[in-house]
Amino acid sequence: MGSVARITHISARSDxxxxxxxxxxxxxxxxxxxxxxxxxxxxxxxxxxxxxISSYQVVLEVTFVLDD
Amino acid sequence: MGSVARITHISARSDxxxxxxxxxxxxxxxxxxxxxxxxxxxxxxxxxxxxxISSYQVVLEVTFVLDD
Amino acid sequence: MGSVARITHISARSDxxxxxxxxxxxxxxxxxxxxxxxxxxxxxxxxxxxxxISSYQVVLEVTFVLDD
Amino acid sequence: MGSVARITHISARSDxxxxxxxxxxxxxxxxxxxxxxxxxxxxxxxxxxxxxISSYQVVLEVTFVLDD
Amino acid sequence: MGSVARITHISARSDxxxxxxxxxxxxxxxxxxxxxxxxxxxxxxxxxxxxxISSYQVVLEVTFVLDD
Amino acid sequence: MGSVARITHISARSDxxxxxxxxxxxxxxxxxxxxxxxxxxxxxxxxxxxxxISSYQVVLEVTFVLDD
Amino acid sequence: MGSVARITHISARSDxxxxxxxxxxxxxxxxxxxxxxxxxxxxxxxxxxxxxISSYQVVLEVTFVLDD
Amino acid sequence: MGSVARITHISARSDxxxxxxxxxxxxxxxxxxxxxxxxxxxxxxxxxxxxxISSYQVVLEVTFVLDD
Amino acid sequence: MGSVARITHISARSDxxxxxxxxxxxxxxxxxxxxxxxxxxxxxxxxxxxxxISSYQVVLEVTFVLDD
Amino acid sequence: MGSVARITHISARSDxxxxxxxxxxxxxxxxxxxxxxxxxxxxxxxxxxxxxISSYQVVLEVTFVLDD
Amino acid sequence: MGSVARITHISARSDxxxxxxxxxxxxxxxxxxxxxxxxxxxxxxxxxxxxxISSYQVVLEVTFVLDD
Amino acid sequence: MGSVARITHISARSDxxxxxxxxxxxxxxxxxxxxxxxxxxxxxxxxxxxxxISSYQVVLEVTFVLDD
Structure with missing residues (x-):
């Protein structure tokens, strides 16, 4: 019938x-x-x-479905 | 004297x-x-x-007070 | 020839x-x-x-024409 | 392999x-x-x-997949 | 003397x-x-x-000159 | 009872x-x-x-009512 | 020592x-x-x-100093 | 049952x-x-x-409940 | 080689x-x-x-590095 | 093969x-x-x-190509 | 008759x-x-x-009038 | 004790x-x-x-520390 997810922000850096x-x-x-x-x-x-340039960084908005 | 809360985002879907x-x-x-x-x-x-329309979805900004 | 209106914000709450x-x-x-x-x-x-949910609140941007 | 969609805006009004x-x-x-x-x-x-209130109006951002 | 273009949004996905x-x-x-x-x-x-990661998606703002 | 319009963006340039x-x-x-x-x-x-200044350019957000 | 002003929005239309x-x-x-x-x-x-074009409309953000 | 408030902007300056x-x-x-x-x-x-620095200025968004 | 952090929002109030x-x-x-x-x-x-003024409140965007 | 430009902001006022x-x-x-x-x-x-009205002011975002 | 200023951004940090x-x-x-x-x-x-807290940082938008 | 940096915008294009x-x-x-x-x-x-695609263009927000 319905579902709930959470939205979070992650910052990741790579060479x-x-x-x-x-x-x-x-x-x-x-x-x-x-x-x-x-x-x-x-x-x-x-x-x-x-x-x-020594490293690359991204900010991601990640959605994940909450377990029932 | 003071209080601290967290702010989070939730996505919810309903038919x-x-x-x-x-x-x-x-x-x-x-x-x-x-x-x-x-x-x-x-x-x-x-x-x-x-x-x-098969379903309705909202993104909520939820505040909740942290336990002391 | 012309007309002037004002724009204001109102917050309203209802159960x-x-x-x-x-x-x-x-x-x-x-x-x-x-x-x-x-x-x-x-x-x-x-x-x-x-x-x-105990109450619902909206912020409205209301335009109204100024009287001449 | 891939797909392309268009994003358009529609305004709809109802009583x-x-x-x-x-x-x-x-x-x-x-x-x-x-x-x-x-x-x-x-x-x-x-x-x-x-x-x-005499009518209700929404602006929708509609996505539609282009035919191949 | 002048020219007119349209601006549209396209969403494209690739593996x-x-x-x-x-x-x-x-x-x-x-x-x-x-x-x-x-x-x-x-x-x-x-x-x-x-x-x-299963696919990559971009939203493009595309400008195109209208034919005269 | 109701009506639907589309919203589009146009870029125009004039000398x-x-x-x-x-x-x-x-x-x-x-x-x-x-x-x-x-x-x-x-x-x-x-x-x-x-x-x-050689030319002037504007981006317009144009609304137009869809034919019924 | 100090002063206070209000900021308001006005919409004006002219032919x-x-x-x-x-x-x-x-x-x-x-x-x-x-x-x-x-x-x-x-x-x-x-x-x-x-x-x-039948008329031109602007929205102005007007500041005015409050009387003391 | 309900309540209505107004939202206004004030600019204040102090030395x-x-x-x-x-x-x-x-x-x-x-x-x-x-x-x-x-x-x-x-x-x-x-x-x-x-x-x-000769003075400090803030813009405040003030909410106030309308009298019933 | 790389590192990952999370970004979260906190609201804090003090007298x-x-x-x-x-x-x-x-x-x-x-x-x-x-x-x-x-x-x-x-x-x-x-x-x-x-x-x-009875209390002061701030919203903070806090970054914290995830443990490896 | 490539070129680099700078983007700067200018404020200009005229009577x-x-x-x-x-x-x-x-x-x-x-x-x-x-x-x-x-x-x-x-x-x-x-x-x-x-x-x-005593004067008109604009803020311009000016791009200029850097000399090679 | 007129004047021109530049707008620039500065970041400053203090303990x-x-x-x-x-x-x-x-x-x-x-x-x-x-x-x-x-x-x-x-x-x-x-x-x-x-x-x-080890240091405080601000980003300032500074305007300065260009010499004539 | 403190440091000051400037923030500027650069546009770069490459084939x-x-x-x-x-x-x-x-x-x-x-x-x-x-x-x-x-x-x-x-x-x-x-x-x-x-x-x-004939060229790729980026706008960069560059920070640089001012010499003491």
């Missing part, structure tokens, strides 16, 4: 790129949260060291 | 209408969270199947 | 539901303001007591 | 209430657009006549 | 990544719309299945 | 000024869309060539 | 253009409000009749 | 600091408005003279 | 002022969350009783 | 009108910045003196 | 509190920029170390 | 992709600005020529 940071965040969310159907990429950031 | 979806979300929040004084309706959505 | 809160706000606005052509629903909120 | 306005908008969208999976309610407005 | 989803959306837009000079990436989303 | 660009956009919208009751000016931009 | 609508709104505000130092133009809209 | 500007605005609101339950701080600004 | 409310919220967050590197102040509100 | 304020801002930007392709009008404001 | 961070930012801006009439506080952040 | 455009912008910023700790990706855009 390898934005795609890897997204995968890292989704993987980590899956360890504690079951039933994650998807995530929005809300923000993207690079960190710079000595003039070069 | 019966927006009001029922709100009640469902508040009810589910009350099972795990104590001291929920209220909730803002942040988003409203309908899902459509064969041209007719 | 009976969102529709009743909107009617209450429009009715109260009509007591002091003439010529209200309409109102936008800007926010919707529920207040919760003992895990159940 | 009977917000729910009826949403149904009206979804119904009208279904006449010309196939494969509408859902719609967000983006804005809600009432029109006022002689101090009473 | 291969965000770049592929953008290409897919631009390609599909080009089938029905002539004179598309560019597109903004407005939203990015991943869908998750069994804890892994 | 003569913002007012002319708005007129151009409204005129062009009227060729393909019937029943346009009005338009919001959402953005205004100038293009510069050799340090002087 | 002659946006500049005339702004003047109309400022003039009307000055009849009831003293000490208006300025106003922001928050929104601009045209109304269309038979495919031509 | 002494942001806290004093907030107190000034709340005090002034209380002279003409009864039943002010609270206020949001929406904006904070400093004015600078000869390189030093 | 003593905004700075004390922020400290209260940070302190409470530190009891249950390890590795909190910082917090954004997202909203500030005062509650008013008998025309005077 | 003669909004169009003149825009021209003034573009002209001034051209004195120190080369290669300005255009500017968005982000805000419009009037200053009022003795109930009449 | 002593938000007010000190604002003063620091205004002072630093005054070293290179003449004619700074004021600044908006756009963001406020605290950094946390061992569960206690 | 090779979004990642290359980000690198290009960071590289160019590093030529004139010292101490750039990072950058947010604020907007992403593709330019289209003959129905295919």
């Amino acid at each position: 390898a790129g934005f795609d890897d940071a997204i995968r890292l965040g989704i993987h980590r969310a899956g360890e504690t949260l079951r039933n994650v159907p998807g995530a929005w990429v809300k923000d993207q950031k690079v960190e710079v060291s000595d003039g070069a | 019966a209408g927006f009001d029922d979806a709100i009640r469902l979300g508040i009810h589910r929040a009350g099972e795990t969270l104590r001291n929920v004084p209220g909730a803002w309706v942040k988003d409203q959505k309908v899902e459509v199947s064969d041209g007719a | 009976a539901g969102f529709d009743d809160a909107i009617r209450l706000g429009i009715h109260r606005a009509g007591e002091t303001l003439r010529n209200v052509p309409g109102a936008w629903v800007k926010d919707q909120k529920v207040e919760v007591s003992d895990g159940a | 009977a209430g917000f729910d009826d306005a949403i149904r009206l908008g979804i119904h009208r969208a279904g006449e010309t657009l196939r494969n509408v999976p859902g719609a967000w309610v983006k804005d809600q407005k009432v029109e006022v006549s002689d101090g009473a | 291969a990544g965000f770049d592929d989803a953008i290409r897919l959306g631009i390609h599909r837009a080009g089938e029905t719309l002539r004179n598309v000079p560019g597109a903004w990436v407005k939203d990015q989303k991943v869908e998750v299945s069994d804890g892994a | 003569a000024g913002f007012d002319d660009a708005i007129r151009l956009g409204i005129h062009r919208a009227g060729e393909t869309l019937r029943n346009v009751p009005g338009a919001w000016v959402k953005d205004q931009k100038v293009e510069v060539s050799d340090g002087a | 002659a253009g946006f500049d005339d609508a702004i003047r109309l709104g400022i003039h009307r505000a000055g009849e009831t409000l003293r000490n208006v130092p300025g106003a922001w133009v928050k929104d601009q809209k045209v109304e269309v009749s038979d495919g031509a | 002494a600091g942001f806290d004093d500007a907030i107190r000034l605005g709340i005090h002034r609101a209380g002279e003409t408005l009864r039943n002010v339950p609270g206020a949001w701080v929406k904006d904070q600004k400093v004015e600078v003279s000869d390189g030093a | 003593a002022g905004f700075d004390d409310a922020i400290r209260l919220g940070i302190h409470r967050a530190g009891e249950t969350l390890r590795n909190v590197p910082g917090a954004w102040v997202k909203d500030q509100k005062v509650e008013v009783s008998d025309g005077a | 003669a009108g909004f169009d003149d304020a825009i021209r003034l801002g573009i002209h001034r930007a051209g004195e120190t910045l080369r290669n300005v392709p255009g500017a968005w009008v982000k805000d419009q404001k009037v200053e009022v003196s003795d109930g009449a | 002593a509190g938000f007010d000190d961070a604002i003063r620091l930012g205004i002072h630093r801006a005054g070293e290179t920029l003449r004619n700074v009439p004021g600044a908006w506080v756009k963001d406020q952040k605290v950094e946390v170390s061992d569960g206690a | 090779a992709g979004f990642d290359d455009a980000i690198r290009l912008g960071i590289h160019r910023a590093g030529e004139t600005l010292r101490n750039v700790p990072g950058a947010w990706v604020k907007d992403q855009k593709v330019e289209v020529s003959d129905g295919a």
Whole structure:
């Protein structure tokens, strides 16, 4: 008849790129949260060291269905 | 002297209408969270199947007071 | 040639539901303001007591034409 | 492999209430657009006549899958 | 002397990544719309299945010049 | 009982000024869309060539009533 | 030592253009409000009749210093 | 059964600091408005003279319950 | 290689002022969350009783690094 | 292969009108910045003196291409 | 007849509190920029170390009048 | 005791992709600005020529620490 989900925000950082940071965040969310159907990429950031990009960071809005 | 609350987002879906979806979300929040004084309706959505509305979904911003 | 209106915000609360809160706000606005052509629903909120919804609150953006 | 959808905005007005306005908008969208999976309610407005609500208006963000 | 363009929103989904989803959306837009000079990436989303990313989705704001 | 309208965005550019660009956009919208009751000016931009303004551009949010 | 001002919103419509609508709104505000130092133009809209612009409307955010 | 409140914006300036500007605005609101339950701080600004801060300004969103 | 953090919102209220409310919220967050590197102040509100400020409330966006 | 531009904000005020304020801002930007392709009008404001508009102010978002 | 100003953003951090961070930012801006009439506080952040606030950071929107 | 940074916006365009455009912008910023700790990706855009993507453009919000 109905269902309830929670929406949370996760920040993930990777040396390898934005795609890897997204995968890292989704993987980590899956360890504690079951039933994650998807995530929005809300923000993207690079960190710079000595003039070069040293890491990639994303903020994800993750939805997960609450267990019944 | 002071008090601290947390703010979280819940998405609830019902076949019966927006009001029922709100009640469902508040009810589910009350099972795990104590001291929920209220909730803002942040988003409203309908899902459509064969041209007719099949379910109603709301996103709620729920505040709950942390236990001391 | 021209006309001038004012835009104001009203918050209305009802035990009976969102529709009743909107009617209450429009009715109260009509007591002091003439010529209200309409109102936008800007926010919707529920207040919760003992895990159940105790009242419904709306914020309305009310426009009213200034008398000449 | 992939799919493409279009997102459009529809404004619907009804004398009977917000729910009826949403149904009206979804119904009208279904006449010309196939494969509408859902719609967000983006804005809600009432029109006022002689101090009473005369009609209810919603703005819907409608997504529809493009035919292949 | 002057020119007129339309602005529309397209949602595109691909299994291969965000770049592929953008290409897919631009390609599909080009089938029905002539004179598309560019597109903004407005939203990015991943869908998750069994804890892994199953598809990539983008919302594009596409501008296209109207024929004279 | 009810009515449905669509909301669309148009970008219009003129050498003569913002007012002319708005007129151009409204005129062009009227060729393909019937029943346009009005338009919001959402953005205004100038293009510069050799340090002087060469054209004026507006983005309009146009509403038009769908034929029954 | 200090001063207090109020901020209010006014909507003004003119047949002659946006500049005339702004003047109309400022003039009307000055009849009831003293000490208006300025106003922001928050929104601009045209109304269309038979495919031509019939009136220009602005929403102004007016600040006025409260009398001591 | 229900209650109606109005929401208004006040700008207050003080030489002494942001806290004093907030107190000034709340005090002034209380002279003409009864039943002010609270206020949001929406904006904070400093004015600078000869390189030093000369005054502090806040914009408050004040709610006040309308008398029955 | 990478790291994951969560972002959450906390509301804290103090009788003593905004700075004390922020400290209260940070302190409470530190009891249950390890590795909190910082917090954004997202909203500030005062509650008013008998025309005077009775408490200060802040909404904090708190980031905390998830344990590995 | 690539190019880099900077985006900056300029505020310009004129006694003669909004169009003149825009021209003034573009002209001034051209004195120190080369290669300005255009500017968005982000805000419009009037200053009022003795109930009449005394000056027009615009905030422009100016893009300029960096020299190679 | 007219004047042109630039708008820039500065981030300032202090161990002593938000007010000190604002003063620091205004002072630093005054070293290179003449004619700074004021600044908006756009963001406020605290950094946390061992569960206690270690520094206060503000983002300021600074306006400064360009020399003629 | 304290530090001050400036925040600026840069737009960078590359034929090779979004990642290359980000690198290009960071590289160019590093030529004139010292101490750039990072950058947010604020907007992403593709330019289209003959129905295919011809270049990738990003808007970066770059922070750089001012020299003491």
